[in-house]
Amino acid sequence: MSELASDGTGSAEALPILYKDDHILILDKPSGLLSVPGRLPENKDSLASRAQQLEPEARTVHRLDCETSGVTVMALDADSHRELSRQFHDREVLKTYVAICAGMMETEQGEVNLPLVCDWPNRPRQMVDHENGKQAQTFWRVIHREPDRTWVQLTPITGRSHQLRVHLREIGHPILGDRLYAPPEVMRMAPRLLLHAEMLSFSHPHDGRKMTFYAPCPF
Incomplete structure (x- = not known):
C-alpha cells in the first residue's frame, strides 16, 4: 500500500492508495473524512479533494458515509467514470x-x-x-x-x-x-x-478485467 500525502486545506494526513493505473484509483478512506467536499468552509477537506491534489482528473464514482471507512474507487478519465457509474447503477458491483x-x-x-x-x-x-x-x-x-x-x-x-x-x-x-x-x-x-467497506469488486472500465480490492478492517 502506498500513500498520497495531502498538503491542501484541512489536513496533512496521508491517504492510503490500494491500487492505481491510468484509469482508476483505489483508496482506503479513513473514518471521519467526507467523500466529497461540503458547502461550508469547514467541510472542504474530503477524499475527493485530497486525491485531486495529486491526480487533478480524479472523479468521484460512489460515496461512503463520512464515518464509514474502507475501499472506494475513483475514475481518472471521463470514459472510466461513465463506465464505472454504469456498473454501480446496474448493480454489477459487488461490495x-x-x-x-x-x-x-x-x-x-x-x-x-x-x-x-x-x-x-x-x-x-x-x-x-x-x-x-x-x-x-x-x-x-x-x-x-x-x-x-x-x-x-x-x-x-x-x-x-x-x-x-x-x-x-x-x-x-x-x-x-x-x-x-x-x-x-x-x-x-x-x-x-x-x-467498514472491506471489499469492492467490479470490471475494469478500460479492458473489462475483473478487479477485486480489499481494505483491512481497522477494528
Whole structure:
C-alpha cells in the first residue's frame, strides 16, 4: 500500500492508495473524512479533494458515509467514470462491509428487505417507508459473537443512503458508535461508527478485467 500525502486545506494526513493505473484509483478512506467536499468552509477537506491534489482528473464514482471507512474507487478519465457509474447503477458491483452491532444475533445469516426514504425534517437521516420508500435489500452473515455485540459481514444489493445502518437498527441491532441511528448507550460503546467497506469488486472500465480490492478492517 502506498500513500498520497495531502498538503491542501484541512489536513496533512496521508491517504492510503490500494491500487492505481491510468484509469482508476483505489483508496482506503479513513473514518471521519467526507467523500466529497461540503458547502461550508469547514467541510472542504474530503477524499475527493485530497486525491485531486495529486491526480487533478480524479472523479468521484460512489460515496461512503463520512464515518464509514474502507475501499472506494475513483475514475481518472471521463470514459472510466461513465463506465464505472454504469456498473454501480446496474448493480454489477459487488461490495461487502464489516460492522459490529449491538446485541447477540441468534441466527447465522439473514436478509433485510425494507424500503427507505429520506426523513426530510431530520435529514440526513433515512427511514423505512413502505408506501414511498425505494427498495433496499441487505444480506448479513455472522462472523463472531460476544455477549453484548456481534461482528457481521454485510452485502448490500441496493445502495441506498445509510442503508446498512438503518437496516441493522430496524432488526434490533444498531451499529456501535452510530450517532444517527443508535440509542445513546450503543453510540457510546465505540469512538466511531464501526462500519467498514472491506471489499469492492467490479470490471475494469478500460479492458473489462475483473478487479477485486480489499481494505483491512481497522477494528
